[in-house]
Amino acid sequence: MATIQLFDGNSLSRQDQIQAERAWDIDRDIPWQNLIDESKGLLPLDADALVFPGASAEQRLVISQYLGLVINSTISEMEGVIHHLKHHAWETWLDEFPVNPEMRQLGETFFAEEQKHSLAFDRYNEKFVSQLHLPPEVLSRLMPKAFGSFFLKAIDLNARAGGAAFWWVVSAVEEVSIEIYRQMHQHEAKLEPLFFCVHRKHLEDEARHRNYAFLMLELGAKRPAGFIRRALWQTDLLWAQAWTTSWVIAELARVFEVRKIKSQHEWIRTLQSTVPLMRKLGPVEILKRFVVNSPYVSHVLNPHHHRHTVKLAQKQRVLRFPWPQPAPFPTGVT
Ligand SMILES: [Fe+2]
Numbered sequence: 391m392a393t394i395q396l397f398d399g400n401s402l403s404r405q406d407q408i409q410a411e412r413a414w415d416i417d418r419d420i421p422w423q424n425l426i427d428e429s430k431g432l433l434p435l436d437a438d439a440l441v442f443p444g445a446s447a448e449q450r451l452v453i454s455q456y457l458g459l460v461i462n463s464t465i466s467e468m469e470g471v472i473h474h475l476k477h478h479a480w481e482t483w484l485d486e487f488p489v490n491p492e493m494r495q496l497g498e499t500f501f502a503e504e505q506k507h508s509l510a511f512d513r514y515n516e517k518f519v520s521q522l523h524l525p526p527e528v529l530s531r532l533m534p535k536a537f538g539s540f541f542l543k544a545i546d547l548n549a550r551a552g553g554a555a556f557w558w559v560v561s562a563v564e565e566v567s568i569e570i571y572r573q574m575h576q577h578e579a580k581l582e583p584l585f586f587c588v589h590r591k592h593l594e595d596e597a598r599h600r601n602y603a604f605l606m607l608e609l610g611a612k613r614p615a616g617f618i619r620r621a622l623w624q625t626d627l628l629w630a631q632a633w634t635t636s637w638v639i640a641e642l643a644r645v646f647e648v649r650k651i652k653s654q655h656e657w658i659r660t661l662q663s664t665v666p667l668m669r670k671l672g673p674v675e676i677l678k679r680f681v682v683n684s685p686y687v688s689h690v691l692n693p694h695h696h697r698h699t700v701k702l703a704q705k706q707r708v709l710r711f712p713w714p715q716p717a718p719f720p721t722g723v724t
């Protein structure tokens with residue numbers, strides 16, 4: 391991870407300059423004019439297509455596309471709602487413990503980049519639905535929503551009380567999005583090109599700014615702490631993990647909503663036909679796979695995948711759940 395230090399204004403400023411110079415433009419640098427290749431999947435899958443064992447080639451293609459839209463939407467929701475927390479989780483920290491103006495400037499760039507990412511992922515999903523002439527319920531009913539959720543309310547309350555759960559969530563999301571790209575990278579030629587391009591562009595920004603959440607967590611540890619804040623500090627990561635897990639699982643369960651969509655569209659009918667495949671595993675095995683084996687989902691849920699976050703948690707001696715070691719199934723494109 392970056393060697394940039396919290397109190398080193400020069401290197402913070404240099405990083406900001408690099409981010410500004412290399413930033414991509416959402417309209418100019420992504421070829422939105424290109425048609426989406428509907429014959430290609432969005433994400434490589436494991437042999438059981440996460441929790442759909444026995445899926446046919448046609449079903450696997452739709453599952454891969456559905457899952458790609460869910461991943462886009464998850465990142466977009468998480469990176470899109472963070473500006474709602476900007477005041478309590480960021481500005482008040484910097485006002486209370488002024489580090490240097492460079493840290494503030496770098497933060498402004500960070501928040502702006504996340505907003506851009508959120509728009510890019512949403513734009514891809516909207517293009518996919520419109521090009522395939524899918525019913526709008528694909529976005530309104532099947533995709534995760536953070537705004538108005540218990541997850542966002544809890545993180546917001548924690549931030550208002552001076553807690554750091556927000557930055558633990560952000561640090562984990564930064565690591566996950568880089569890991570998701572790594573899964574895609576080796577199968578580039580077989581994946582949908584525009585989807586790949588959006589994730590590639592995302593990776594470029596993430597690789598440059600991923601240290602920001604960690605710098606904020608270091609700042610958090612240095613803030614003057616009263617009794618309540620000290621107690622929160624110890625448990626913030628636990629809460630961040632609990633709220634993220636419950637939100638992700640609840641949002642994944644939206645796939646069952648597909649049964650209520652009244653459409654004869656082939657894509658919808660194929661996705662509907664996959665739902666019974668989950669019954670072969672049962673709820674306990676599905677949960678186990680989500681935490682231990684499933685690509686993407688276990689990357690989000692299992693903190694063992696968030697190496698730098700865990701390292702910092704150990705250094706700061708904050709509490710963590712004893713999660714089982716992950717063993718993700720290998721992925722490929724057939
Ligand atoms: Fe991002």
Ligand SMILES: [Fe+2]
Pocket residue numbers: 504564596599600
């Ligand atoms: Fe990021």
